[in-house]
Amino acid sequence: MIVSHLTFTLVALHASLVSAATSSTGDFNILSYVNPFIGTTNGGHVFPGATLPHGMAKVGMDTNSPGNQAGYDANAAYSVTGFSQMHDSGTGGGIPLSNFKLFPLANCSSFEKCPTSIAGRQTPRKINADGTPDDFASPGYFSTNVSTDIRVELTATRRTALHRYTFPTSSAHPRIVVDISDDVPLSSTDVEGDVDPNTGRVTGGASFQVSFGPGYYRAYTCVDFQAEGYNLTGPSEYGIFTSDYQLRNTTSVDQVHYGSVDQIGALLAFLPADNNSVTTILARVGVSFISSAQACANAESEIPDFDFEGTRQAASDEWSELLGRVKVDQQGVEDEIVELFYSSLYRTHISPADYTGENPSWNSTEPYYDSLYCNWDTYRTLYPLMSLHDPERFADIVRGMIDIQKHEGKTDTGWLPECRGATKQQYIQGGSNGDPILGEFYVKFSDYASSLNVSPTDLYSALLADAEDQPPNWNLQGRQANVWKKYNYIPQDVYESGGMSTRQVSRTLEYAFGDFAISQVSNLMNMSSDSSKYTARAANYANVWNPNITVPGMDGVRGMMQPRLIDGTFNFTDPRHCSIHDPEHATCYLDAANHDGFYEASPLVYVPQDMAALIELQGGNDPFISRLDYLFDQNYFDVGDEPSQQIPFMYHYANRPGLSTQRSRQVIAQSFNTTVSGLPGNDDLGAMASYAAFYLAGMYPLPATQQLLLSSPYFPQISFFNPTFNSTTTILSKNFQGNPITGTGGYVFVKNVTINGQPWHSNCYIEWEAFKSGSLIELELTDDITVGCGETVDALPPSLSTGGYD
């Protein structure tokens, strides 16, 4: 069921639109278009299990696959190792979370002969006739059939998972393993665990290694059992195990001498249903980062009655309401495109996760969001997509970030989080990209800050702390601010303690973008001297531009971002660096051996806040366009890494929006699909998902600005309901003729735009104002790829050097 805003939000629009929208979307079950398995093999690292939007409990199936960062792999060849309670989605780095695996055993010959270790218990999956595993998922629900004939179903509330294990009738001693210590890397220390022999309640916790940073975090669980259809009076057998050794009647891990044994937990048996029918055992699993007592309290308050169907329905209703804020008309659109769109929208709401009440480091009444992992990935498209339809959540995330900034410093104030995971600071990749996230929020919602409970003063102090104060460890928070302020770029030959002297060019570009975001906020706050200061610093990207660098084999392309030394001279990094043409196959990842100045991008990168100046640096529109063409034709464009995300849309700035439309559509055709391997690399906590969603919606956002670059949606009509504005904005293509399957050609180029019936001056961008007031944006399409942005000077999207972004 869709809880729909459609009926009341369309009231304000034209009568003709209402009938078009209701006839095509009236019986449209959005959740049936969400495929949680996209990107669950082949490096996508997507989590397909059960979660609420931004839930902390993300309960899913774990497989013994390499690269199982989200626990699961869609490849049926991998066996099941357990059903664990917390995951991240789409991350690189080490394996995060995956804590507290439960595992059902139908038929061990005795308690002491049960396979409790990972190697012992891992079990093949049941495989369908077509070779796929017998797994099913939809938002808020996951199920599988294991080859032992046990059916497993999972659902979740915010901090509690509910498992339903249906055992075969032949199972005389249904048993469940509660593995407390195994997080896949087997990193745990200080394991605690107890079984209550009367009720079967298992409580426990351990310290686990952080997956993309230094140190350990501590997590706790609380597991209770009930049967469906009959009453359990406690477990029929219980005890603690270490590896494959079980000690019956023990109630605490302290009773078991385990020395260096790294697999420890509890094993319980339950009486089967007494009339030879199927035995169904429910396991309710609370989690917490505070204590096992809090894990129990979370579980008792969130799922008091073990109501599996009710919990599943509540999760599915929450997803329907959220995803239903974005409606598409699917007439003339392939089902696969509709599925790709809603699955992408779904994945932008898995993380960050709402850990409110679970922050072990300080007490606060503010929201606490974690699993940020990393802002560097998500600031470009995930938060701008949230601005369009989920501002309340966005506001809570911003409040959480500000609260972290207030508490995580040396004294009483610190820095914005960057790559937080599992309650701990993790490694910074580029700059401190909380800056453009807070900037995005304030630029879009400054008028609503107080109703959304965000303090503008606190938001601004947090931005200034990042911009001005250098933290003791700028590998984990903030920026190398002293060096930035002294040189106006990050020289390659500055060595100081507190962080890795790497990625200097990439950090220069990211710091400049961070300062741009701050300048946008100071503008709105009428802080004119700050505004001038940060606008000037936003132009610092030009300090690492060496006009004389060429690409071997391409004479016309001249000038690149390059590493620069303290004395102002340039060092040299081959422009093919980090691309598939790199003769040295250089690493551009996060390690101390990366001495070439760049991170996940080649020197052929971009400057989104001042495209007009970048075009000047490259010699004008024609060389700029040929360079973009060269990037694509020679495969320099790297769809899997975020710095490349805007590149397909950069033709807009050279007055060739048709080329952007075509390139962005080719990117979708070549790199995104609804198969289990349908992602070009890690989903990065929804960064790739939100990117694909924007391309399909026919837009690309410039974070921390009032503008959205415009192309044509893949749908005759798409509308965004914004609960804060209580308004719906619809983009409608008057003469929609479908989508070319290869992304090439077609009737897809924007020729004319009207807003609420009035001519709009640009085919290349729209203003946030249209979304605030709720508008009907009508596009006229053509098959002529040479269309321009429009006739007037302000038809081109804004750039800093051509007057800025007011």
Ligand SMILES: *[C@@H]1O[C@H](CO)[C@@H](O)[C@H](O)[C@H]1NC(C)=O
């Ligand atoms: C469990 O063991 C019993 C007795 O050995 C056997 O009859 C039954 O088929 C087994 N069931 C499963 C699911 O393996």
Ligand SMILES: *[C@@H]1O[C@H](CO)[C@@H](O)[C@H](O)[C@H]1NC(C)=O
């Ligand atoms: C598992 O088996 C049950 C019935 O035995 C069936 O209804 C279900 O569709 C199967 N597959 C999944 C993924 O749950």
Ligand SMILES: *[C@@H]1O[C@H](CO)[C@@H](O)[C@H](O)[C@H]1NC(C)=O
């Ligand atoms: C047998 O068990 C099922 C549930 O497992 C229950 O619904 C049914 O009432 C029971 N029948 C008898 C005769 O006890």
Ligand SMILES: *[C@@H]1O[C@H](CO)[C@@H](O)[C@H](O)[C@H]1NC(C)=O
């Ligand atoms: C289970 O126990 C409760 C109370 O303890 C009782 O009300 C209920 O009828 C029992 N259910 C069954 C199936 O025996």
Ligand SMILES: *[C@@H]1O[C@H](CO)[C@@H](O)[C@H](O)[C@H]1NC(C)=O
């Ligand atoms: C475990 O406890 C049960 C019930 O008290 C008892 O019957 C059994 O002998 C005990 N087993 C062991 C191995 O201690």
Ligand SMILES: *[C@@H]1O[C@H](CO)[C@@H](O)[C@H](O)[C@H]1NC(C)=O
């Ligand atoms: C938070 O408050 C509780 C209750 O007063 C206290 O037990 C706990 O230590 C506090 N936590 C922190 C991190 O200060």
Ligand SMILES: *[C@@H]1O[C@H](CO)[C@@H](O)[C@H](O)[C@H]1NC(C)=O
């Ligand atoms: C900034 O100035 C404008 C124009 O005078 C005014 O409308 C706005 O309220 C001011 N904003 C703030 C935050 O003071």
Ligand SMILES: *[C@@H]1O[C@H](CO)[C@@H](O)[C@H](O)[C@H]1NC(C)=O
């Ligand atoms: C680029 O080349 C010109 C002409 O040789 C020279 O004047 C200029 O200093 C060079 N710039 C840099 C940054 O090397």
Ligand SMILES: *[C@@H]1O[C@H](CO)[C@@H](O)[C@H](O)[C@H]1NC(C)=O
């Ligand atoms: C110049 O670049 C080379 C190659 O990347 C690097 O090894 C060297 O350390 C750089 N020089 C300085 C002074 O940083």
Ligand SMILES: *[C@@H]1O[C@H](CO)[C@@H](O)[C@H](O)[C@H]1NC(C)=O
């Ligand atoms: C689906 O996308 C993946 C990842 O980009 C790509 O490797 C694969 O070829 C695509 N498959 C199809 C059928 O288009």
Ligand SMILES: *[C@@H]1O[C@H](CO)[C@@H](O)[C@H](O)[C@H]1NC(C)=O
């Ligand atoms: C939202 O707008 C609709 C009309 O578009 C109106 O009926 C409704 O009362 C508004 N809701 C709020 C909370 O203002």
Ligand SMILES: *[C@@H]1O[C@H](CO)[C@@H](O)[C@H](O)[C@H]1NC(C)=O
């Ligand atoms: C765009 O469409 C509007 C409304 O039909 C029309 O008034 C306007 O002249 C058109 N502009 C161009 C450039 O065709």
